[in-house]
Amino acid sequence: LSSPIDPSVDEAPILHIDLDAFFASVEILDNPSLRGKPVAVGGAGERGVIASASYETRRYGIRSAMPSVVAKRLCPELIILPGRFDRYEQYSGRFHAIVADMTPVFEPLGLDEVFADLRSLRRLERRPLALASELRARIRDELGLRSGVGLGRNKLFAKLASKKSKPTVVNSQLVEGPGVVYVDAATEQRWLEELPVRSLWGVGPATAAKLERLGLSYVRDLRKVDESTLASHFGSALARVLVGYAAGEDAREVEPARTQKSIGCDQTYLQSLRGFDEVAEHLRHHAGVVARALRESGRTARTITVVVRYDDLTSVSRSQTLPFGLDDEIGICDIASALLASVSFDQAVRLLGIHASSFVAREENQVQLSFDVAGTTGDRRADAVASSRQRQVDAAALRDAIDEVRAKFGTRAVANASELAEDGIDVATRRGRSAFGPDQG
DNA sequence: TCTGGGGTCCTAGGACCC
DNA sequence: TCTGGGGTCCTAGGACCC
Secondary structure, X not given: OOOOOXXXXXXXXXXXXXXXXXXXXXXXXXXXXXXXXXXXXXXXXXXXXXXXEOHHHHOOOOOOOOEHHHHHHHOOOOEEEOOOHHHHHHHHHHXXXXXXXXXXXXXXXXXXXXXXXXXXXXXXXXXXXXXXXXXXXXXXXXXXXXXXXXXXXXHHHHHHHHHHOOOEXXXXXXXXXXXXXXXXXXXXXXXXXXXXXXXXXXXXXXXXXXXXXXXXXXXXXXXXXXXHXXXXXXXXXXXXXXXXXXXXXXXXXXXXXXXXXXXXXXXXXXXXXXXXXXXXXXHHHHHHHHHHHHHHOOEXXXXXXXXXXXXOOOEEEEEEEEEEEEOOHHHHXXXXXXXXXXXXXXXXXXXXXXXXXEEEEHHHOOXXXXXXXXXXXXXXXXXXXXXXXXXXXXXXXXXXXXXXXXXXXXHHHOOOHHHHHHOXXXXXXXXXXXXXXXXXX
């Protein structure tokens, strides 16, 4: 970790940048009276957790993912704000625009992190260290946000380096970080081997505990075991990456065009739900959120999954894949409700979720005609499929009919009643004069 | 101290096809 | 009559990331 060394793009091709305490920092920017006070963003209730903690709060030991009641105990004057994700997305968009302006090949992770491949701008002859400093300066000046940058040979070292660039807490005092860190080739392996396994990407609490039980607490320990031994405990995929990481190798590329694969809505209730009926009452809301998100993105989903988490924190899921995609609230709700029928409600339910996946672009969604008659088989799941299929057919027919009417009479011939009202047109009057008569109004 | 909500990826088993 | 191997898709659960 030597800052005097100024690496070339070939020595430090990968950059990782991470905004400091992102959500909390945005809240302070929008409300300067919070500055200097202990501020966090998260759920304030009994079941809430901290999503982002300002650096002022970190000297109390407060960290993201910590239960809010614990954080409150560590710092009773802690201000926990509920979070305004639309606002964070705006800031994130501006952050990405600055990154895009300086280095075209980049991959966002969540709202506040980005990997970039600097080889894409080799011809600019700008050094990685200079670029990193300029990036931080622009984010500070144009957004008012602080950030840390890591530079390295691959994603593994770039990410570990950016963590090293951050402020730290020493004896309950906040200490400035270096801001930019480059891990040079001469020291990277020595440095890596002294790190605990938990600091590696893909090693969370469960895997770290398991590794420690096997006597593998530090990265250097991983070099003593072979891949097949690791595979017998952790599966072949994780074993392969762990062996690679221990040797300082990371084959992951910076992938600029990753596409979303699922959309979901989960909610944990302050008071747990009891029994099928009480849980089912909440399905409609989840289905509506998911359906709107699908339509907004122009996609339909063939797979619907319901998730239930019980009070003992165990979860079960049920999913069903249809031959056609769904993007309407009622269709998704019907499938979810039918799936819920095979879930046990012996225990109280603290979380309910609906997820949609196996996307099909709306214009490519094939709605197959069928001779099935909805609601006649007595099988809840089969009936739900049949009726949502019927609804898709109806919806497609309606869309076609609307298109036909508009082609004949103009775009404004057909609209939602709410849109007409917004236009200042009296809906009732218009209906009365409609070319199609009041019944079809 | 007792664990959110947005996601991604992996594993393992079973059904089915050739 | 009892059996192969490869490939794809689906389901359920678990771990991880920010």
